[in-house]
Amino acid sequence: MAQAQTESRNMSHVGIRIQPFTEELTGAVAEFNRRMRPAKVPFGVPETGVSSWLPKLDGRNIHQEIFLAVEGGFVRGAYTFKQQPFSFSGRILSVGACQMPISEGIIDKRYSLVGPKIVNDALRRQPLLYGLGIGSRDAAVTRLLTAMGWRLTVIPFFFKVRHGFRFLRNIRYLRTTRFRRWLFDVVAYLGLAEAGAKIVETALTRTSSDGAFSAEHVGEFSSWADEVWWRCRDRYSMMAVRDASVLNVLYPAAETRFIRLRIFDGRRVAGWAVVLDSVMSGDKYFGDMRVGSIVDCLALPEDAGRVIGASVRVLEKRGVDLLVSNQSHPVWGRGLKRAGFIQGPSNFFFITSKQLTRLLDEDDPAGVGIHLNRGDGDGPIHL
Helix, strand or coil: CHHHHHHHHHHCCCCCEEEECCHHHHHHHHHHHHHHHHHCCCCCCCCCCCCCCCCCCCCCCCEEEEEEEEECCEEEEEEEEEEEEEEECCEEEEEEEEEEEEEHHHCCHHHCCHHHHHHHHHHHHCCCEEEEEECCCCCHHHHHHHHCCCEEEECCEEEEECCHHHHHHHCCCCCCCHHHHHHHHHHHHCCHHHHHHHHHHHHHCCCCCCCCEEEEEECCCCHHHHHHHHHHCCCCCEEECCCHHHHHHHCCCCCCCCEEEEEEECCEEEEEEEEEEEECCCECCCECCEEEEEEEEEECHHHHHHHHHHHHHHHHHCCCCEEEEEECCHHHHHHHHHCCCEEECCCEEEEECHHHHHHHHHHCCCCCCECCEHHHCCCCCCC
16 A cells, blocks of 8 residues: 555656646636645745746747646646846857746645656756745755755845844844844834944945946936946856846836936946835835845946945935845955945855756856846845
């Protein structure tokens, strides 16, 4: 009997096929999400087959599609597949991102092989494959990918506290025990938090207000962004294509929450940044704080620090309580530190397939030339 049950579990994936999300499977997707709720996974499968963020349209070289693992009319898993061009030291190649893979194997061991089947399907579509986003080393998908030989790298997280009182009162990520909540409240109400934040900022900030570097708000990206892209494309070992056409898809003019900054060095366009000024409400990480985030940016490595400085000044003038950013490249991280940021613990992971790992190791085995941030994952979610 035990052997029969084991065989049943191991063979349950045989009748499962991976197919695109079609309209007739909408109800099955909704039922799958309902079955998965007890597992408390941080995301479900979108209940529409067309990506609301990056739909597949003629003429676009960046898009998302949703693929489902289907067994007899039932959905047993899914993943979102993002395809886009990347530059590898100036060589342009198509790269895929396997985003939000989820399997019913999390709650039912009969479907434990659905996860590998999903990943292998994505690899079949694009061997140069990566995942990027918020996660945990202990998450089922992380364990699966590392067991399949993928390489995991942590993208550093940086933060800067501007208003200590609101930070201590709202930082739910740290207010995890009764004692901590009491201690943070005491420090906040005694006025020590505000004073402490100012002292730390003064001690850490090593950049002056460089008058030559200024930021201009723009409604969309145009030929000037193309010029920045062409200057920068061969200066990083791996970087998503960021010409004007791509940027206007990722950060469309109709999305008013994106603050697009063109950064000048005198009259020269030195680079650009996309930032957010988000008023949180009951956020599981930031409570009710006003959070400024540097989501995406590009400049020559030698201009990175001052582009960061100009972007930070814009957010600080808007009155944010906390500034955050995830940046993989060391020069951008150093720019943040010089602007008064502290590097904190990060749960933002970059994980690469065997073939993409080999490609990166050919040119940049230490990975110090890779330029990635929140703009390269699922978009600036949670911000």
